[in-house]
Amino acid sequence: MKKITSINNEFIKELNKLHEKKERDKRQQFIIEGFHLIQEAKRYLDLVLIVDEKDEVAGIENILVTKEIITKLSFTKTPQNIIGICHYFDENQLTGERFLILDNVQDPGNLGTLVRSALGFNIDQVIMSIDSVDMYNDKFIRATQGAVFKMRMIKRDLIEAILDLKERNVLIIGTSLKASIDLDSLSSINKYALVLGNEANGVSDDILKLVDTSVKIRTNSLLESLNVGVAGGIILYYLDKKQE
Amino acid sequence: MKKITSINNEFIKELNKLHEKKERDKRQQFIIEGFHLIQEAKRYLDLVLIVDEKDEVAGIENILVTKEIITKLSFTKTPQNIIGICHYFDENQLTGERFLILDNVQDPGNLGTLVRSALGFNIDQVIMSIDSVDMYNDKFIRATQGAVFKMRMIKRDLIEAILDLKERNVLIIGTSLKASIDLDSLSSINKYALVLGNEANGVSDDILKLVDTSVKIRTNSLLESLNVGVAGGIILYYLDKKQE
Incomplete structure (x- = not known):
């Protein structure tokens, strides 16, 4: 040696x-x-x-x-x-039927938590915007606790990626505090992409224009917002259970 | 001035x-x-x-x-x-009908996220074990984004606290990867206390012995475990929605 x-x-x-x-x-x-x-x-x-x-x-x-x-x-x-x-992971195309799309998520801990939840709730691929945190960032890799090595990860221009997914009949689900649809009124969907946004600013307006529907999680009015990792976990859990 | x-x-x-x-x-x-x-x-x-x-x-x-x-x-x-x-908050008694019990949760970020979720999903009081992270830790306070100031927070010996809650007919819900009950088979409950455990070791055996039921979140077998903040968020969401 x-x-x-x-x-x-x-x-x-x-x-x-x-x-x-x-x-x-x-x-x-x-x-x-x-x-x-x-x-x-x-x-x-x-x-x-x-x-x-x-x-x-x-x-x-x-x-x-x-x-x-x-x-x-x-x-x-x-x-x-x-x-x-x-x-490097060398993932170069969109693949699967269930996606998690991350629009400028910046905190490596939140991102790591989201990749764990994506793996747990049967997401096929995580698509990160070009301006998201680096997917080889050490804090991110550690926060995934290894889940990143079992998940397909790709960085893409999100507008192009979403247009591509829409052509494949994948329902694009946005998240917004202003959304009119409560999560629990969403029906069962086979092909979906959940879009989560930046910790401070949420999903960007350019992307929200392209989504097919937008959901929110109803919470006590005293709370301003949930952590993005928690919100993502709840919606991914809900979408996965609806399939069963 | x-x-x-x-x-x-x-x-x-x-x-x-x-x-x-x-x-x-x-x-x-x-x-x-x-x-x-x-x-x-x-x-x-x-x-x-x-x-x-x-x-x-x-x-x-x-x-x-x-x-x-x-x-x-x-x-x-x-x-x-x-x-x-x-x-200091000066909270000195157990109060309410819905509780989040934290058994030795150590990461201030996870704890902060959990307090946000507790506030959002109508928990009345958060009960922390004596060995949990300090509730006046700066990282914790920042991670709550202020939710800590709207939530009743108390540190207690958990065994005493749980025995006290059981006398008040509060159902004690443990979490364990070995639990036999899936979250989605849990029925509607009015008075409950959800117990979450340490990031590495989960809920301690002493405490698991006292719970009335124990739930798990079913995930893809490739995943070892969800982040405790995410798992807590999903269960609190679920319990809150069941009330409606």
Whole structure:
């Protein structure tokens, strides 16, 4: 097994550049960490760095490194003894019958939570607007707890994507606090795309113009709004149950 | 209007100690920041520090300070020009018919999201276990977006609290991935307490022994678990809708 002990090793320095989005995009690679995520990411792994030979991951290149090197490459304060280098997902077309569309969702934690819910409630693909948070952002990847590796993820111009889906008879469901339809009056739908918007501004007007219907979740009037991850979870649950 | 310009002013130093839980508990006070939160927190505000006289808050003491002082007292990198000092909520008894019980929920973001959902779905009181995150933690307060000031919040020994609620005929609903009852087979209930658990370990065994029923949310088997904030939101939505 190859071994690297210096934190100034050129290869390690090169890997460390993957902390920057620009560099990730150039190499089409990103860093993940922790045993659980690496377990979940198997099909995307190019390489792992481990501190102890007993942690060897079968089927790919393993490099033995020091804890100091792990700490340098890690995004967290108390990293586990493993770092993985993955390649990009390479998803290039819209596919399936149920979609979650995210219009400029910015918080990596909210986005991660939404991908977990999408996986749980049988969404086929998550479509993110170009201006959404980077899908290889470390906080996002960690917040998905590995669900991102089991979900089809794609970034697209949303107007083009929605027009495409409409041609395939996918019902586009917007969300808006001003919507006239309560979630629980929505009937059973086979092909749908749920559109969720930015934390502060909601779904943009350009997109709301294209939706087939728009729903809201009725809440106590004392509350200004639900968290976007919670609102998305409730609607995805509801749409999934309606299918049964 | 009183004015303080030195960051080394004794009173400012004293206020800065409120960053520590021990000191907060001693004085029964905590710091909040931002115009929106201060608007929502009116009934708990003792004092505000402002940079500009035009931001004066009516009905309480205002002190004019420098931006440097605001930055010192703030928890965020780019604070708004206002800091508020609030007193503790002083909630000392179980009250109402609908409860959300949080057994050692640790992430301030999850807890904040849950309090928003509790307010939205007509929960009367949130009961936190003694070992849950501090309810005056700044990240928690911010994550509630002010909902915490409209919700009754109390910390209690959960076993005592649950026994007390059972005597009042409140149905105690646990959550567990091993539960045999799916959420959608739960019937309409008037008085209920939903128990949510720790992010990693769920509801503790001691508490699960006391629940009247335990529910799970059916999801695709590829998903290990939903985020606790999302799971809580879905169940609270469901219980609230069943009442209508």
